[in-house]
Amino acid sequence: MKKLTTGLLVLVLTSSLAVANAQQKKDTIKTKEIEGVVVTALGIKREKRSLGYSTTEVKGDQVANAPVANVTDALAGQVAGLNITQSGTMGGSANMVIRGTKSLVGNNQALVVVDGTPINNDTFNQTDIASGVGAYDYSNGMADINPNDIESVNVLKGAAASALYGSRGMNGVIMITTKKGKKSRKVGVEFNSSTTLGFVDKSTLPKYQKEYGGGYSGDSFYPGSIDINGDGVPDHVVYTYDDASFGTRFDPKLMVYNWDSQYPQLPGYLKPTPFVAGKDPNSIWGTATTFQNSVAFSAGNEKGKYRLGYTNFLQDGSLDNSTIKKNTIDFSADYNFTEKLNVFGNISYVNTKGKGRVLTGYDSRNPMQSFRQWWNMSVDMDKQRQAYNLTGQNMTWNIQDWSDQSMGYTDNYFFNRYQNYQTDNRNRYYGNFGLNYKITDWLSTMVRYTFDTFDELREERVAKGSSSEQGRLPHGGKGEYYFLNHKVSESNYDVMLNVNKDFGSDFNLTGTLGWNLRTISSGSGFTGAWMNSGDIENKGVEARLTVVPIKNTNFKWEMTANWSKNKNTVTRISGDSQFLQLAKMWNVTTGAQLGESTGTIRGYDFVYLNGERVVGADGKYLQGDNPTAIIGDAVPKWRGGLLNTITYKNFSLSFLIDVKKGGDVYSRDMAYGLSSGLYEETAGLNDLGNPIRNSLADGGGVILPGVKADGTPNDIRADFTDSANPYGYTGGSGGTEAPEKMHVYDGSFVKLRNVTISYRLPKETFGNSFIESMTLSLIGRNLWIIHKNTPYTDPEAGMSAGNAMGFQNGAHPAFREIGASVKVEF
Structure with missing residues (x-):
């Protein structure tokens, strides 16, 4: 007879009010996961088959293989149901959403927990980013976590996975377990060093006309x-x-x-x-360099163990006068004072200095x-x-x-x-300490205090002699200085009672009773609020499968595939409104449309006849009368990833393919760039072999695909001599000479995300020396956008980590990163 395992109800008492901007009405996910051992929301290792919710584990080596400034980037394509978006700027923010948007105007990011410590993962950005107005991207909390210190990452999905964290865990939990000291006869030393070079991906840069x-x-x-x-x-x-x-x-x-x-x-x-033609602006992008060096010391015995680590991260950006410097110190230890009493603690200190970050959105800087x-x-x-x-x-x-x-x-x-550069300096401390006490063989208690605090100083300069942009900083050529110093602190107290009792060979009882006191971040300015602006329904399917097609003594090929599909629907909006605007870019808005998704894009559409675009008497497309027509959906239809790992003796090769289907993007860059005559499409020859910019009398212009008002194929040639061309923006009542639908693109892509080739030197190479092992690696990241539909840009390039999605406005290019690393253990 199989053993019966019963889980007790987890009781959570909290002193803070939950802030809920929207409730998730349903979370219906069918999941098939591979069996194994994971770290749960309680920080306890349990078998997957005993859990009532879905989890996915990413090993620390997979995170650290391709050095990144933000740990979030390393998870892209590896977890079913996890959608990651990035700003694309040096040291920029990244957004993590599990199983679809759940809040209309609140935070949709998954809760990050490091060794039981909830981490503030809010963006450090300026609010103007959300509306497409220019602002600096100062990254978010995940950038302060050291990739080299990670043992594993477990993504906990669904409400049951995050019940311990209340409303904060409603978006799922990214559970990070860091490396700890181990029992050993001597002090172990681990050294890691990597160097990468970043080259701009030319497929994500404009192709200018030179005529x-x-x-x-x-x-x-x-x-x-x-x-x-x-x-x-x-x-x-x-x-x-x-x-x-x-x-x-x-x-x-x-x-x-x-x-x-x-x-x-x-x-x-x-x-x-x-x-x-002059040397075009693509020439400003140089080679970015990233250097990362870390060393860790660890030791332990029957009484206790410790680990002390230091990491130095230096990134010189592709643009002039741009750097990020980061220094991290990690310490963890535990000690058994008696057979019943164990004390533990860990702390991380991170100092980040940025200089010359670039703005996103519509700003001259x-x-x-x-x-x-x-x-x-x-x-x-x-x-x-x-x-x-x-x-x-x-x-x-x-x-x-x-x-x-x-x-x-x-x-x-x-x-x-x-x-006119900026600087920033952020100091962050986070960690926890506590004790475990074994009351009886089957009853124990844990008391834990966790903390996360940071202070940040920002300085932004506008030098004397700078131009004055209308409607922005009123420096008027006289210079200006902006200064911000703020501090955010959060602390939590946990008390847990753990029960694990066997009542014979066929019955086992396991449970946890917990109490906690959690503070609301002082940076919010609130102690509590009640609000419900609508309901969202998320329905989806997830799958994850690992296959080993070949395995023998010297050779192994392992493939892990993940796939997820989520249907996001707004089922109610408070009041009489049918639409809740989340962001706006001139005449185009994105937001929650009743009966549609939270990423609905609205603006002017074409006039259609039997599914064909209708052309007017001037040869240009007719524009519909509705300024709020649905012209796109920024929410992807599905996402998937395929990780291949091939090992032969001491060699290994791993590569990750990342796929996204759907997720529309409105490009203000294309609307303006075509209007101003920048891109290749605005020059060249037409179907007659004449320059399209010739006057119509001289055989210029273009014939657009579509039909005339009577339904016959279009044969009217449209003038292309100026900005009022059939593709571009003119600022009229509709905002474009062509409807905004013209510049909505399918954001699907297929990417070769990561490639790592490693060689582990044979142990006999070192003989009796103090070196125990050495691994040499060649690493690559974002090497190839195999397929995309967005012209001259990376489909993932956004403006910031926030709810605003579906916009590209001054998008930054993608970078291919190539480098090498060495790992030595002593």
């Missing part, structure tokens, strides 16, 4: 007669105020006076140059806002760099007028990087 210069309506030059060289003949002086590229066709035989010819301090002063949306192709970025290096001043190409060298609205990019 036409800056300006509008086919004209790149100042009107009137400007005689620069004094020969009595008017010269061609490049107009320096327009940030679009619908100007004159480039001609290397035509000598012109460009922006640098107007500054006496520069070598090009009063010198004409050929009228050709986010370089990609200009370089993806509004840019003058006559500008040479190498000359902009030279101008700053020679003078240290804001020698911008964007001059008001030939007779007035005062700046317009755009700074010299390199002046921004070296003068």
Whole structure:
């Protein structure tokens, strides 16, 4: 007869009020998991088959194999039901959502617990990010966890998994267990070192047209007669105020006076140059470097054990004047004072210093806002760099007028990087200490105190001589300084009574009775609140399967596949509203639509006839009358991953394929970039073999696929001579010459996420030396976007870790990382 195991009800008493912005009505998941031993919400190891909820474990080696600045990034593609989104900036934030969005306006991130200590994983960002307005991304709490210190990560799903943490655990729990000391005859030493190089993925950068210069309506030059060289003949002086590229066709035989010819301090002063395209902005991206070194000492015996570790992390970003420095010290220990009394504790200290982080969203100090949306192709970025290096001043190409060298609205990019930079310094302490007391053989108690506190200093600068952007910082060329110093602290007390009693060979009783006192973060400004703005229903299916197709003495091939599908539906919104807006970008909104998902994208759609887009008399697509038509859904249809691990003797190869299906993205970058004449699509030849920017009389323009109002195929040629082209943005009542639906893209992708090749040197290599083992590895991360539908960008590139999704606005490119590591144990 099988043993009967009964779990007692866990009683939780709390002193704080739960903040609930929306309730999860259903969580219906069918799950098949591989059997094994996991760490539960109580920090206790139990067999999976004895649990009433789904868990997935990721080993520490899989987390540390490809060094990352944020541990969240290492989990991408490895856990069924876990959806991760990133901002794409250096040291940026990452969002973790398990089994769909559960709160309309509250936090949807999974609760992070490190060795029983709940960690504040809120973003450290500015609130403007959520609406697409420019702001710095200061990362979030997971970035403060040391990947080299992780023994395992268990993702606990469903309400039962997180019952101990109350409303904080409603989004699931990321349970991190750190490495501990072990019994040994001597002090063990472990050393890890890795170096990676990051190269921009060119498929996520714009492809610029190089045929036409800056300006509008086919004209790149100042009107009137400007005689620069004094020969009595008017010269061609490049107009320096327009940030679009619908100007004159480039001609290397035509000598012109460009922006640098107007500054006496520069070598090009009063010198004409050929009228050709300048070095485009893609040249600003250099090679990023990441160095990570760690050392750990551990020892133990029958009475107790300890582990002390130190990690140094240094990342030099791809952009000028950008670095992140991080130093981490970890200590853990436990000691058996008697056979019944055990005391334990661990503490981590993390200091993070950032410099030159870049903004996200629509802001002139986010370089990609200009370089993806509004840019003058006559500008040479190498000359902009030279101008700053020679003078240290804001020698911008964007001059008001030939007779007035005062700046317009755009700074010299390199002046921004070296003068208008930010710095941040964060100190964080977290950990716990407590005791276990064995009352009887079957009854024990645990008392534990946990804490998590950090203080942060931020400084943001706007140097004297910077341009003044209308509606933003009112520095007006006089400079400005922003300072923020804040501290957040949280502490928790736990008392648990554990029962494990055998009543004979066929009956066993196991249970836990717990009491805890948990504080609400002082950074929230509240002690409690009640609110319910709607109901959300999540229905889904998850699967995880491990197969070993080949295994013998020297060779093993193991494949682990995971797949998840979640249907997210808003079933109720409070009041009479049918839509709860979460973010807005001009005329486009995303949010919770009654009967649809929490990632519904709304804006102007096309006019359709029998499923075909209808074209008007001017050859351009007609726009519907509804400004809140549903034009996309940012929630993915399903996600999956495939991890392959192949070992042959002392060699091993592992690689991870990450797949996402669906999840629409509205790209403001494409809407503006096509309007301003930046991209390849705005130049070239049409079906007649003529330049599309020629006038219609000269055979220019394009014929769009679709039908006319009478249902016949479209044969009307649309004008393409200026920003009012059939693809771009004009700022009219609908916001675009083409409806916003034109710039909604399918966010599906297939990625080669991680590759690691390792060789473990044979033990006999070291003989009787103090080295016990050594492993050498070649590592790669984000090596290949095998498939995507979003042009010139990474489908995962967002603005921040938050509820706002489905927007790309000044998106940063992805990076391929290649490097090497060594692990030595003494």
